[in-house]
Amino acid sequence: MKSQSIKKRQLLIEAGIVGAIALLFAFLLPAFMSAFRLKLLGRFLSLAIVALGIDLIWGYTGLLSLGHGIFFALGGYALAMHLTLQLPDGELPEFFSLYGVSELPWVWQPFYSFPITILAIIIVPSIVAGLLGYLVFRNRIKGVYFSIITQASLLVFYNFFNGQQKLINGTNGLKTSTQNIFGVEAGSEPAQVAFYQVTILLLILTYCLCRWLTSGRFGRLLVAIRDDEVRVRFSGYNPTWFKVVVFAISGGIAGVAGALYTVQTGIITPSIMEVAFSIEMVIWVAVGGRGTLIGAIIGTLLVGFARSLLSEKFPEVWLFFQGALFLIVVTVLPNGIVGWWREEGVNMVRSLFGLRQEVVTYPSIDEAPEVQKEREEIGS
Amino acid sequence: MxxxxxxxxxxxxxxxxxxxxxxxxxxxxxxxxxxxxxxxxxxxxxxxxxxxxxxxxxxxxxxxxxxxxxxxxxxxxxxxxxxxxxxxxxxYLNLTVRENLDLICNKKKNVFSTLFAGSVPEEKRNVLSLLETIGLEAKADLQAAFLAHGEKQRLEIGMLVAQxxxxxxxxxxxxxxxxxxxxxxxxxxxxxxxxxxxxxxxxxxxxxxxxxxxxxxxxxxxxxxxxxxxxxxxxxxxxxxxxxxxxxx
Incomplete structure (x- = not known):
C-alpha cells in the first residue's frame, strides 16, 4: 500500500532526525559548553524524561497528575541509596550513627546490588503509581478530583519522607556527589559527562517507548478515553485497566528521570516532593504542547534555560516570569508551542515567504477529500 | 432467533x-x-x-x-x-473516521492485546466494508471533528454496527x-x-x-x-x- 511506504519513510526520517540531534547533544555539546552549563543541560534533559511521562498521562489520556514528584523521588532515592551503600565492608552510612541506628534497615539491603537498584528505579514507582491509580480509577474518580488526590498523596509522601530520620536521613536527604559509582566519584567531571550521555540515551529510549505507546491502537484508545470515556465503556472497553497501566508506565518513567536528576544534582532530599515542583512539571508540558511528545521535551528545556538565565540576571523575579509564561500559554497558545506550530506556524512561515500550498486550481475544491478520492480513482 | x-x-x-x-x-x-x-x-x-x-x-x-x-x-x-x-x-473527534471504526472492530478489547496486537486483516476488511456502508470512504482519513453533523451521525451508527x-x-x-x-x-x-x-x-x-x-x-x-x-x-x-x-x- 502506498500510505504504508510513506509512513515507513516518515518514520525513518524521524529516526534520523532524533539520532542526529542525540549525537549532537551527546558528543558535540560537551566540547563547547562549560561544565556548569553542561550539568544544567543534563539535569534539564532528565527532567524532560519525566515531562514525557506527564505528557503520556495528561496530554494523551487526559489525567492531570499533580503528584509525579512521588515517583520522581522514589526513583531518585533508589539510586541514592545504592550510592550511599558504596562503603567498605561492614560500615554503615554515616548518618545512621547520628540517630543511633546500628543495623542497616531491611529496606536498604537490596540496594547493595546494582541490578536490583536499576530494577527498583523503574518498578517501585510503577507499582506505587499502579496501586494509587487502581484505587482512584476503579472508583471512577476523574478530572479535578484526580488532580487533588494525586496532590494529597504527594503531601503524604513528602511528610512521611521528612519524618524518617532513622530510615533515610529525613529532611537532610542523601548526598550522592561524594559517593563512588563503579569506583569513580559521582560528582567528578568524567562521571558527570557519563551521566549526561546516559541521560540522552534514556531520553531517546523513553521517547521511543512513548512514541510506540501512542501511535498504535493503544494510543488511539488513550485519546478516546481522554475525549469520551463513557463512550469507550459502551464500546466494550474497560477504561480502568488502560488508565492503571498508563499511569504505572508514567510513574516508572518518572522514576528513571528522578534517578538521573539525583546523580546530576548531587543530592536528593524530600524537598523534591514539594507541591510546586510537581506543578512545574505540568507547566513544561503545557508550554511545549500537550499531546505532542516532542513538545514535552522542548517545553522542559525552554523553561529550564529561561529559568537559569533569568534567575542569574534577576534572581528575585523568576517566579513572576514563570507565572506569566504559564498565563501566556494558557490564554494565547492553549496547545503549547508545538501545537501552535502545527496548526498555524507552518502556514504563517509559508505566507511570510510568499508560498501558498502547492495547488494550482481552486484550493478549497482541490483539497476536498471527495475530489482527491475521485482523482485517485481516475488516476489508477 | x-x-x-x-x-x-x-x-x-x-x-x-x-x-x-x-x-x-x-x-x-x-x-x-x-x-x-x-x-x-x-x-x-x-x-x-x-x-x-x-x-x-x-x-x-x-x-x-x-x-x-x-x-x-x-x-x-x-x-x-x-x-x-x-x-x-x-x-472520537480527534481520531480519523477509520481509527474510530478500527477501535470498535477490535475483537479483543483487553489492555495487552490492544497494546501488542495490531489490526488483523479480517478487522481491516470489516472497517473497509463499514466505511462503504456509511458512505464515508472518501473521508476515511479525515479527523472526525471535521465531519458534518449528519456524517457524524452516520459514523456513530457505523460504530454501533461494528460492535x-x-x-x-x-x-x-x-x-x-x-x-x-x-x-x-x-x-x-x-x-x-x-x-x-x-x-x-x-x-x-x-x-x-x-x-x-x-x-x-x-x-x-x-x-x-x-x-x-x-x-x-x-x-x-x-x-x-x-x-x-x-x-x-
Missing part, C-alpha cells in the same frame, strides 16, 4: 426519593423494532441507562438473552451485545436533522432491523409513524400502554397525558 431478547421485571429506580422508573414491566422479542415514546420526564433515558448498566436498579431485574444484568459493568454489557447510540453523536450487537438502543436519532436526513436515518434503521433487535426512543411523531410497528408509551416511570401506532394514538390515556402536558405548557 426465537424468544425474548430483553425482559424487564418490576423495575424501579429511586433517585433519593424520586422514582424515575416505577414498577416497570417490559419485554420484547428477538428481531423486533420497538419505539418508545413518552412526555418529558417519563423515564425514557433512565430506562436506557439501566439496560446499559450506567444506572443500577433499586429493585427489579433486567434479563438480556436469558442472563440477569444486575451488577454487570457497562463494558461487559457492551461485549454481551448491547450497543447504544447517544442523543448527540458521540464519536455487531444483538440489541441496539437508539436515543432520539433524528433530533436536529433535516427532513431528508431524517428519512435516511429511518431507512437505515429499518434496514438494520432486518438483522438486529432495536429499541428507538423518539419524540418526532412523523418519524415514529415511518418506522414503528409496535409502540410503548412511558409515563411517570411506568408503561402506560402498548400497541401499534393507531391503537396508541387513539388511546384516551395517551391523549390525556400528552394534551394534559400541553395545557401546562
Amino acid at each position: 426465537e424468544g425474548k431478547v430483553l425482559e424487564i421485571e418490576d423495575l424501579t429506580v429511586n433517585f433519593d426519593g424520586f422514582k424515575a422508573l416505577n414498577n416497570l414491566n417490559f419485554s420484547m422479542d428477538t428481531g423486533e423494532l420497538r419505539v418508545i415514546i413518552g412526555p418529558n420526564g417519563a423515564g425514557k433515558t433512565t430506562f436506557l441507562d439501566v439496560i446499559t448498566g450506567k444506572v443500577q436498579p433499586t429493585e427489579g431485574r433486567v434479563i438480556f438473552k436469558g442472563r440477569n444484568l444486575r451488577r454487570t459493568p457497562e463494558y461487559q454489557i457492551a461485549r454481551m451485545g448491547i450497543g447504544r447510540k447517544f442523543q448527540t453523536p458521540r464519536v 455487531s450487537p444483538d440489541l441496539l438502543l437508539v436515543d432520539e436519532p433524528v433530533a436536529g436533522l433535516t427532513d431528508e436526513e431524517t428519512e435516511n436515518v429511518g431507512s437505515l434503521l429499518l434496514a438494520l432491523a432486518a438483522s438486529h433487535s432495536i429499541i428507538v426512543i423518539e419524540h418526532d411523531m412523523e418519524f415514529v409513524r415511518q418506522i414503528a410497528r409496535k409502540v410503548t408509551v412511558l409515563h411517570q416511570g411506568s408503561v402506560l400502554c402498548e400497541g401499534n401506532m393507531d391503537e396508541v394514538q387513539n388511546d384516551p390515556r395517551v391523549i390525556e397525558v400528552y394534551l394534559g402536558q400541553q395545557e401546562e405548557e
Whole structure:
C-alpha cells in the first residue's frame, strides 16, 4: 500500500532526525559548553524524561497528575541509596550513627546490588503509581478530583519522607556527589559527562517507548478515553485497566528521570516532593504542547534555560516570569508551542515567504477529500 | 432467533426519593423494532441507562438473552451485545473516521492485546466494508471533528454496527436533522432491523409513524400502554397525558 511506504519513510526520517540531534547533544555539546552549563543541560534533559511521562498521562489520556514528584523521588532515592551503600565492608552510612541506628534497615539491603537498584528505579514507582491509580480509577474518580488526590498523596509522601530520620536521613536527604559509582566519584567531571550521555540515551529510549505507546491502537484508545470515556465503556472497553497501566508506565518513567536528576544534582532530599515542583512539571508540558511528545521535551528545556538565565540576571523575579509564561500559554497558545506550530506556524512561515500550498486550481475544491478520492480513482 | 431478547421485571429506580422508573414491566422479542415514546420526564433515558448498566436498579431485574444484568459493568454489557447510540453523536473527534471504526472492530478489547496486537486483516476488511456502508470512504482519513453533523451521525451508527450487537438502543436519532436526513436515518434503521433487535426512543411523531410497528408509551416511570401506532394514538390515556402536558405548557 502506498500510505504504508510513506509512513515507513516518515518514520525513518524521524529516526534520523532524533539520532542526529542525540549525537549532537551527546558528543558535540560537551566540547563547547562549560561544565556548569553542561550539568544544567543534563539535569534539564532528565527532567524532560519525566515531562514525557506527564505528557503520556495528561496530554494523551487526559489525567492531570499533580503528584509525579512521588515517583520522581522514589526513583531518585533508589539510586541514592545504592550510592550511599558504596562503603567498605561492614560500615554503615554515616548518618545512621547520628540517630543511633546500628543495623542497616531491611529496606536498604537490596540496594547493595546494582541490578536490583536499576530494577527498583523503574518498578517501585510503577507499582506505587499502579496501586494509587487502581484505587482512584476503579472508583471512577476523574478530572479535578484526580488532580487533588494525586496532590494529597504527594503531601503524604513528602511528610512521611521528612519524618524518617532513622530510615533515610529525613529532611537532610542523601548526598550522592561524594559517593563512588563503579569506583569513580559521582560528582567528578568524567562521571558527570557519563551521566549526561546516559541521560540522552534514556531520553531517546523513553521517547521511543512513548512514541510506540501512542501511535498504535493503544494510543488511539488513550485519546478516546481522554475525549469520551463513557463512550469507550459502551464500546466494550474497560477504561480502568488502560488508565492503571498508563499511569504505572508514567510513574516508572518518572522514576528513571528522578534517578538521573539525583546523580546530576548531587543530592536528593524530600524537598523534591514539594507541591510546586510537581506543578512545574505540568507547566513544561503545557508550554511545549500537550499531546505532542516532542513538545514535552522542548517545553522542559525552554523553561529550564529561561529559568537559569533569568534567575542569574534577576534572581528575585523568576517566579513572576514563570507565572506569566504559564498565563501566556494558557490564554494565547492553549496547545503549547508545538501545537501552535502545527496548526498555524507552518502556514504563517509559508505566507511570510510568499508560498501558498502547492495547488494550482481552486484550493478549497482541490483539497476536498471527495475530489482527491475521485482523482485517485481516475488516476489508477 | 426465537424468544425474548430483553425482559424487564418490576423495575424501579429511586433517585433519593424520586422514582424515575416505577414498577416497570417490559419485554420484547428477538428481531423486533420497538419505539418508545413518552412526555418529558417519563423515564425514557433512565430506562436506557439501566439496560446499559450506567444506572443500577433499586429493585427489579433486567434479563438480556436469558442472563440477569444486575451488577454487570457497562463494558461487559457492551461485549454481551448491547450497543447504544447517544442523543448527540458521540464519536472520537480527534481520531480519523477509520481509527474510530478500527477501535470498535477490535475483537479483543483487553489492555495487552490492544497494546501488542495490531489490526488483523479480517478487522481491516470489516472497517473497509463499514466505511462503504456509511458512505464515508472518501473521508476515511479525515479527523472526525471535521465531519458534518449528519456524517457524524452516520459514523456513530457505523460504530454501533461494528460492535455487531444483538440489541441496539437508539436515543432520539433524528433530533436536529433535516427532513431528508431524517428519512435516511429511518431507512437505515429499518434496514438494520432486518438483522438486529432495536429499541428507538423518539419524540418526532412523523418519524415514529415511518418506522414503528409496535409502540410503548412511558409515563411517570411506568408503561402506560402498548400497541401499534393507531391503537396508541387513539388511546384516551395517551391523549390525556400528552394534551394534559400541553395545557401546562
